Structure formats: C-alpha cells, structure tokens
Amino acid sequence: MAPKRPRTHLTAERIQAFLDDALSRDDRAEVQEHATFCGRCHAELEAWQFLYSELGGLPELSPAPNFRDRVLAGLDTALPAAQAAQRRFGWLRRRAVRAAEHLDPERLQDYVEGLLPARQMARVSAHLEACGGCRGEEEQWRSLIQGIEKLPVMAPSRAFASHVMGQIRIGRRVRPVAARTTLGHALTRALAWAGRLIPRTQKAWAVISGIALTPATVVALLAYAVFSNPLVTPEGMASFFWWRISGGATALWGLLADGLVESGITFYAYSFLDLLAGAPAVAAMVAVSFAAATSLSGWVLYRNLMTTHTVDGNYARTSI
Amino acid sequence: MDFDTQTDKELAALAAASNEGAFAELLRRYERPIFSLVYRMVRDRALAEDLAQEAFIRAFNAVSSYDPRYKFSSWIFKIANNHTIDHLRRRKLDTVSIDGSPHARTAQEGEQTRLVVESTDENPQEYVEHRELGDQIEQAIGKLRPEYRTAVLLRHVEGYAYEEISQIMDLPLGTVKTYLHRARGELKKTLAHLIS
Numbered sequence: 001m002a003p004k005r006p007r008t009h010l011t012a013e014r015i016q017a018f019l020d021d022a023l024s025r026d027d028r029a030e031v032q033e034h035a036t037f038c039g040r041c042h043a044e045l046e047a048w049q050f051l052y053s054e055l056g057g058l059p060e061l062s063p064a065p066n067f068r069d070r071v072l073a074g075l076d077t078a079l080p081a082a083q084a085a086q087r088r089f090g091w092l093r094r095r096a097v098r099a100a101e102h103l104d105p106e107r108l109q110d111y112v113e114g115l116l117p118a119r120q121m122a123r124v125s126a127h128l129e130a131c132g133g134c135r136g137e138e139e140q141w142r143s144l145i146q147g148i149e150k151l152p153v154m155a156p157s158r159a160f161a162s163h164v165m166g167q168i169r170i171g172r173r174v175r176p177v178a179a180r181t182t183l184g185h186a187l188t189r190a191l192a193w194a195g196r197l198i199p200r201t202q203k204a205w206a207v208i209s210g211i212a213l214t215p216a217t218v219v220a221l222l223a224y225a226v227f228s229n230p231l232v233t234p235e236g237m238a239s240f241f242w243w244r245i246s247g248g249a250t251a252l253w254g255l256l257a258d259g260l261v262e263s264g265i266t267f268y269a270y271s272f273l274d275l276l277a278g279a280p281a282v283a284a285m286v287a288v289s290f291a292a293a294t295s296l297s298g299w300v301l302y303r304n305l306m307t308t309h310t311v312d313g314n315y316a317r318t319s320i
Numbered sequence: 321m322d323f324d325t326q327t328d329k330e331l332a333a334l335a336a337a338s339n340e341g342a343f344a345e346l347l348r349r350y351e352r353p354i355f356s357l358v359y360r361m362v363r364d365r366a367l368a369e370d371l372a373q374e375a376f377i378r379a380f381n382a383v384s385s386y387d388p389r390y391k392f393s394s395w396i397f398k399i400a401n402n403h404t405i406d407h408l409r410r411r412k413l414d415t416v417s418i419d420g421s422p423h424a425r426t427a428q429e430g431e432q433t434r435l436v437v438e439s440t441d442e443n444p445q446e447y448v449e450h451r452e453l454g455d456q457i458e459q460a461i462g463k464l465r466p467e468y469r470t471a472v473l474l475r476h477v478e479g480y481a482y483e484e485i486s487q488i489m490d491l492p493l494g495t496v497k498t499y500l501h502r503a504r505g506e507l508k509k510t511l512a513h514l515i516s
Contacts, residue, residue, distance in 0.1 A: 105501065105505060105508075106501045109500075109501055109504055115482075131414050140508060141504070141508070142508055143515040144508050144511060144515050145476060145503060145504070147453060147454075147457050147511075147514075147515070148443070148457055148461070148472065148476040148477065148507075149459060149476050149477070149479075150454065151360075151454055151458065151477050152454070153352050153353065153356045153477075153478075154352065154355055154356040154359045154360075155351075155352050155355065156351055156352070156355040156366075156368075157370060160351060160369055160372070160373065161344070161347055161348070161351060163373055164347055164351075164373050164376045164377060164380070165343065165344060165347065167342075167373075167377050168343060168376075168377055168380040168381055169381055170338050170340050170343065196410070248362045264345060291325075
C-alpha cells in the first residue's frame with residue numbers, strides 16, 4: 001500500500017518548532033515523514049536548517065546609541081507588534097547571543113585543567129576555534145598554570161631529618177616519657193599563650209607602662225606625704241617595722257609550738273619509734289620500703305628530667 | 321626490611337607499631353613536599369624548617385590515630401597546613417615577602433632568608449629567565465590569602481586532585497573550586513604583564 005500523501009504543507013512555525021526540538025514525539029515523527037515525501041517541505045526544512053547553522057556563528061551586534069530611546073518612545077503603540085516579534089524571533093536572538101558570548105574565566109580554567117565533561121570540552125574547543133579573544137584568554141590561563149607547575153620543590157637543610165627523628169617518641173611503653181612530653185607540651189603552650197600577651201605596638205607599650213606605673217606613683221606620693229612630716233624619719237620607721245615583724249614572728253612561733261604539742265603528733269611519733277625499737281623485723285621492713293620508694297621516685301625523676309634521646313648518625317635510638 | 325617498596329599505609333602501620341625505619345622512610349618521602357609547602361606559605365627558611373619539623377613531630381607522635389581509609393599524604397599535608405595557617409593567623413602574616421624573611425632586621429638577613437631556586441638542566445640564560453619568572457610567580461602567590469595560597473600550591477605544585485585538596489583543607493569541593501578559580505584570577509591579574 002502506498003504511503004498516505006499529506007494534504008497540507010508544513011508551516012514555517014511547525015518547521016521551526018521541529019528544529020527547536022519543541023514538538024512531541026508523534027508530531028516530530030509526522031514532520032519527518034511529511035518532509036520525506038513532500039519535496040517542497042523538504043526543501044523548506046533544509047533552508048531553515050541552513051539558516052539555523054549560519055545564525056549560530058553570528059557575533060553580537062550593538063544597536064545605535066539612541067536605539068533604546070527610540071524603542072521606549074514608540075513603546076505604547078508598538079508593544080503588541082514587538083511582543084509578536086519577540087514570540088516569533090526570540091529563539092533567533094537567543095541563539096545568536098549564546099554563540100557570541102565569550103567563555104567565562106571559570107569555564108576556561110576548567111577547560112585548561114581538563115575538568116569538563118567530554119561534551120562540554122568539545123563545545124569549548126569549537127568556540128575557541130571560532131573566537132580569537134577566548135583563545136587568547138585560554139593561552140594566558142595555560143601559561144599561568146604551566147608557570148606555577150614549573151616552580152621547584154624546595155629541600156630543607158640536611159639536619160632536618162635528624163632533628164625530627166630526634167624528637168619523635170619511638171616505643172611508648174615507658175609511661176614517664178609520655179608524661180614528660182605532655183608536661184613539655186603544656187609548658188610550650190603556656191609560653192606561647194604568654195607570648196601573645198606581649199604588646200606589639202608602641203601605643204600598647206605606652207598603655208601597659210602607664211598601668212604599671214600607676215601603683216608605683218601612688219606609693220611614691222604616699223611615701224612623700226609620710227616622710228615630709230618632720231617627726232617621721234627613715235630610722236624611726238625601720239625600728240617600728242622591725243619591732244612589729246619580730247613581735248609577729250614570735251607570736252606565730254609560739255602558736256605553732258603550742259599547736260604541735262597539743263595535737264598529739266609528738267605522742268604518736270614517740271609511740272611509733274618505741275614500737276620499732278621493740279620489733280626489729282618491722283623496723284627493717286619499714287626501712288626497706290622507704291629505700292625502695294626513694295629509689296623508685298629517683299628513677300622516675302631521672303627518666304623524666306635527665307635522659308634525652310641520643311641522636312646518632314641514623315636518627316634516634318629506640319627507648320623501650 | 322625493605323621500606324622502599326612499602327606503601328604509605330603499610331609504613332604508617334609499621335610506624336604505629338614503633339618501627340623506626342618506617343618513620344625514617346615516611347620522613348624521606350614527605351620532607352621535601354611538606355617543607356616546600358610550608359616554605360612557600362611563610363617564605364622564611366628557618367621558620368619553615370621549625371614549622372615543618374613541628375608538623376612532622378605532631379604527625380609521627382600521633383600516627384596511631386591515622387585512619388587508613390584516607391591517603392597518608394592527605395593526612396600529613398593537612399597537619400602541616402593547619403599548623404602553618406595557625407602560625408600565620410597568630411602572627412597575622414597574611415602575605416609574605418619574596419625578598420626574604422618578614423622578620424629579617426637587616427638587608428643581609430633578608431638576603432640569607434631569600435628564596436633560593438636551585439639550577440636545573442637549563443642553560444644559564446634560560447635559567448635566569450625562568451628564575452625571574454619563577455620569582456614573580458612566587459611573589460604573586462605570596463600575596464594571595466593563605467587559603468588561596470594553599471589551594472594553588474597543592475593543586476599546581478604538588479599536583480593533588482580537587483577531592484584530596486578538599487580533604488586536606490577540610491573544605492567542601494565547591495569551595496576548593498571557588499578558591500582555585502579566584503586565586504588563579506588574582507594571579508592572572510598580577511602577572512598580566514608576563515603572560516599576555
């Protein structure tokens with residue numbers, strides 16, 4: 001059976017909608033079928049396709065300087081016609097503007113770095129072939145990135161590795177070493193924190209000096225006020241303070257001695273010594289325990305305060 | 321034991337078990353890249369050595385906390401970068417000088433702490449030209465914000481992928497991309513006379 005012959009030709013709007021991919025699947029199939037069998041519509045479709053491809057490469061043009069004023073002046077009467085034109089030819093303008101726009105810097109950087117998907121890479125390549133301005137930009141980005149990539153890798157001094165290896169903890173089974181490092185770390189942090197309190201500007205130093213001098217100035221003024229009285233002499237003041245301090249110290253000592261006697265500590269100490277004298281085995285055990293505790297504490301102090309990692313030719317020794 | 325053939329993760333596991341050779345091998349692998357990054361961040365050789373040294377000591381003393389699901393390089397770069405950024409923030413040194421240490425008090429000290437680029441296989445003229453170009457690029461990088469500087473150095477000097485930079489800097493991927501776009505934009509503007 002021969003295919004059904006179309007009764008009417010394709011309209012210009014229908015062909016444009018077809019090229020803009022704005023038709024449903026059925027309508028699209030219908031247009032394709034029609035164009036296959038209708039020579040006139042086929043020729044029309046090819047003409048529109050050619051126009052589309054040509055418009056894609058058009059540069060963006062600027063209107064005359066008074067163009068905007070003229071449009072706005074005729075807006076009231078021309079509006080319906082302008083809207084119709086917009087509807088009819090909007091796609092043409094959008095395509096022309098899209099083709100004439102330059103690539104933005106981010107897109108160009110991503111292109112140079114090869115980060116775009118394949119399809120976008122192809123699009124950008126096509127644009128670069130056609131657009132000299134963007135090609136120049138792309139070369140600049142490429143040159144910049146290559147310049148950075150050529151920067152050399154820097155090497156630290158020869159002693160660097162041994163300094164690092166000399167300070168790392170290799171084998172942490174010795175607890176006191178960890179304690180020492182924690183203490184050292186806390187001290188370093190405290191010093192760093194204290195360092196931040198040091199003024200760094202002249203103004204800050206002036207303020208700090210003013211604050212620091214205020215009490216000294218007050219004391220100096222008070223001393224001046226006191227010693228300006230003819231009855232008050234430095235010798236007299238010294239004798240007075242000595243009398244007060246020695247009296248206070250004597251009273252304090254008496255208080256402590258009374259407290260010691262009355263608390264019963266002396267009695268308990270005497271009883272303990274009496275017990276040790278009566279039982280030599282207990283006395284020996286106490287002596288040994290005391291010696292062991294002293295040795296242990298001495299060893300802990302030695303490990304924490306005296307020993308350091310020995311650095312030889314091949315980094316630190318293992319301290320287990 | 322032949323440490324050369326071990327992966328970073330294997331070495332990290334050995335280091336966590338107190339193997340001194342593993343520490344030494346990890347240090348050998350990373351001392352140059354870490355030092356380069358820190359040096360370009362602070363532009364002071366002595367200070368860079370101190371900061372890089374502290375970063376390594378911190379990392380090695382905490383190697384048992386390293387999570388092998390992530391790359392070791394990302395982990396150690398993260399520690400070094402955070403340590404350097406903290407230092408810059410404390411000192412408020414947002415930009416660095418190509419001409420030597422910002423702490424240099426005399427011209428001689430400045431010259432001593434100046435960036436030194438070692439010669440390559442180039443002939444003397446090429447070397448001088450590249451050195452001048454490199455100096456200007458270094459100077460432009462030194463003027464970037466510390467975060468931009470880190471991103472550019474990690475991407476284009478160390479050659480890290482965006483995802484790794486995102487892990488190192490602890491930032492979303494989109495932010496890293498934005499940082500890099502902006503940083504390169506600033507560099508392009510600063511170096512326009514060289515690359516146009």
